[in-house]
Amino acid sequence: AxxxxxxxxxxxxxxxxxxxxxxxxxxxxxxxxxxxxxxxxxxxxxxxxxILFFAASSMQSLAGGLSVGDFALFVxxxxxxxxxxxxxxxxxxxxxxxxxxxxxxxxxxxxxxxxxVAHHRLYLPSLTGRKPPLPKISPQQVEAPNDRLQELLAIDLSYRYPGSDRGIRDISLEIQRGSFTVITGAIGSGKTTLLRVLLGLLPLPAGEIYWNGQRVANPAQFLVPPRCAYTPQVPQLFSTTLRENILLGLPTSDAQLQQAIALAAFDRDLAAMPDGLDTRLGSRGMRLSGGQIQRVAAARMLVRQSQLLVFDDLSSALDVETEQTLWSKLFTLSSSAETWMPTFLVVSHRSAVLQRADRIILLDNGSVALEGTFTDLPAAYTR
Incomplete structure (x- = not known):
């Protein structure tokens, strides 16, 4: 501007x-x-x-006098x-x-x-420059059957940005295991705000969230891998290697890493990089295009094999061919996986994504205007 x-x-x-x-x-x-x-x-x-200048003589005339020791003690x-x-x-x-x-x-x-003000240990170099060893990251596991996602229920979620009338109000949604739910709407209708409130990235002043019927008191701590993984519209990459940006310290096999890269439609881009996974991306991934950054963030999410995958307009920076390849691979995840059946919650306005959706939630001015399938949408959203 x-x-x-x-x-x-x-x-x-x-x-x-x-x-x-x-x-x-x-x-x-x-x-x-x-x-x-x-x-x-x-x-x-x-x-x-x-005191010495004005009262020295008076102090000497006191009964018993003022000794040097008394004066030193006074000072x-x-x-x-x-x-x-x-x-x-x-x-x-x-x-x-x-x-x-x-x-x-x-x-x-x-x-x-x-x-x-929560206490977190700092791993800073000592005075001699020696760095303490970082703690090992052990991947969390969803072991209990009742902890695997069967149903995610949100009731009357509301949020208002401070000093503004923008936000969301009284939004409820139900997400079943293995389903593909799409949130769509015009710019500024509250799509990203809804995701951030649901995941605990914004405070929840009103509303309740239930995971398999159990109330989630703190979404920010509960809805994390391996339960839930999130790719924002503008992902954050770090000035380190591609491998470290995807794994973030997560111990995993090369096969699982390569599978996540292929699912994110980044395998061809990786093959064109001379250093492969050891390629340094620069500050905020400046050596990558916008679409590549989004797919690296998607690979970071997919490698964790979370129960719920949340995408915020994943394909906004992708060309048509790459977008079709990416979504075709993601669409086959649920049907091809034997032990991992992810559930999708997606923000998108792409017609191909809307047609694939099991349920579509249309937002307008921070509230639900329509909820249904692709055939229920107004003509303006089906083009």
Missing amino acids: IQVAGAERSVLGHFRRLCDRRCQAMVKDQLLTVILESSFENLASLGTGA YYLSYVTYFFGFLGGFLTLSKQSEVSFERMEGLVNAKAQVL
Whole structure:
């Protein structure tokens, strides 16, 4: 939008002015901080000097006099008293700064306070530069039969973005094992918001979620692999190798890794890379195209063989041929797998995907406008 309007210089000038104002404010803040710290540090010495200058003769005339030892003890204890008040003032200042930082962090992360302050061990290099060994990641298993997905039920899910009327309201959905459910609708109708609320990526102010009839109290911790895996519309890749981006430390066989890559229709792209799985992707996967990034994220999800696979507009950056190849492989997953029968929850507006869906949920302005099959959709969504 900035380039179209030709406003590059204006925007850059605006940011420069903001940065200059911030710089001036920081200089003033630092100057005042240094003055106050210097005053507190020298206050005890100045007070001691003033006492000696004005009250030395009076102290000598006191009964018994004031010995050198008494005076030394007085000065020694005085430093403790002044240090305490200086520390108290600094602590109060730091607490106020922490409150502001915490409020900003809470608004950006959209997480509860307990999540933000939860303790996690840090694996940082020691003073000698030696890095501690990272913990081994053991893949979780869905062993209990009643833990395998049979039915996922969401009742009256609602969410409103702070300071806005955008969001979703009173959305209910039922997902059966092995089904293919598609959420569709116009841009801004709440499709991505619904997925993020369902998976616990956004807080759930109203509504309930049930997994096989058991209420899910914390979706963010419960709906994770191997129960559920999620590929967002804009996946996040890291500046490491392709193998590490897909596995993320997950121990698995090469056969399972290659199977996930083939299911994600990335095998041809991989064959064209000289370093194969050891190819370094650069920051945020900058060496890959948008469609390749989406398929790498899909392979990351498929290699975990989760019960519920959630795609947010997976094929938005794919060409027609690659999109058809990808979906044809995903469509055959349920029928060809013997031990792994995934359930699909997909956001898409593609006609081929809508025709394959067992159930379609049409959203409009944050609520369900229609629920049915492909033949039930309005003509505008079947083109």
